[in-house]
Amino acid sequence: MASTLHSFASPADLAGSLADKVADRLSAAISARGTASIAVSGGSTPKAFFQALSTRDIAWDKVTITLVDERFVPADNPRSNHMLVDANLLQNKAKSARFVPLYQPAATVEEAARLATEKSAEIGIPFDVVILGMGGDGHTASFFPGGSNLATSLDASTPRGIITMEAEGAGEPRLTFTFSSLQDAALLVLHIEGEGKKDVLAKAEGSGEEADMPIRAILRRATSPVEIYWAP
Numbered sequence: 001m002a003s004t005l006h007s008f009a010s011p012a013d014l015a016g017s018l019a020d021k022v023a024d025r026l027s028a029a030i031s032a033r034g035t036a037s038i039a040v041s042g043g044s045t046p047k048a049f050f051q052a053l054s055t056r057d058i059a060w061d062k063v064t065i066t067l068v069d070e071r072f073v074p075a076d077n078p079r080s081n082h083m084l085v086d087a088n089l090l091q092n093k094a095k096s097a098r099f100v101p102l103y104q105p106a107a108t109v110e111e112a113a114r115l116a117t118e119k120s121a122e123i124g125i126p127f128d129v130v131i132l133g134m135g136g137d138g139h140t141a142s143f144f145p146g147g148s149n150l151a152t153s154l155d156a157s158t159p160r161g162i163i164t165m166e167a168e169g170a171g172e173p174r175l176t177f178t179f180s181s182l183q184d185a186a187l188l189v190l191h192i193e194g195e196g197k198k199d200v201l202a203k204a205e206g207s208g209e210e211a212d213m214p215i216r217a218i219l220r221r222a223t224s225p226v227e228i229y230w231a232p
């Protein structure tokens, strides 16, 4: 499916514009079905966008928020994506949204993935909005080059749900929604910032193996158009 690049003069401009776009989509879903869903990324990039989105006028009590991926660490760990979302998105008007975490206090990451899959199955499919990020190594969600479950996670026939991932560049073991869960969102966004990430994107758009730069799976095979939001 095609992708469209939306470039902004600054990260603040991008955050405001993306927040408006996402708010419109969530509100449209609420008008149509009574509920809306969004899966967001962690990392350093989405903070300003989260803060802007949290101020938008939406019937937040009808919105379910989850993460596209998470480290296998509890919510009070500063490295958790949950803590980032708590501090920046589940604030202001968005305080009344429902949050479905991926981390589960289980003995193993595999058991946590099974429990998270069970809990996230209550969220309607497909997601109304998915916001992906991208690492300098071309990973997105926790689809890491060399990842333990990379092939399975990217296989379009792997069922929707959460799968585990361990990889050299990943730090802790990870929990990640599968490609099949994310690729058909009504609004599928890739949010990246900086010249370095633009170069990584250009490389990913060239030829090469998906396994080397897993973001290629989204750029090449997502059934929804990919809206790329970039600022320097």
Ligand SMILES: O=C1O[C@H](COP(=O)(O)O)[C@@H](O)[C@H](O)[C@H]1O
Pocket: 040, 041, 042, 043, 044, 045, 046, 068, 069, 070, 081, 132, 133, 134, 135, 136, 140, 141, 142
């Ligand atoms: O590990 C992760 O990194 C990516 C990108 O993070 P950034 O700090 O370069 O913005 C992120 O999209 C993903 O959710 C996160 O778990």
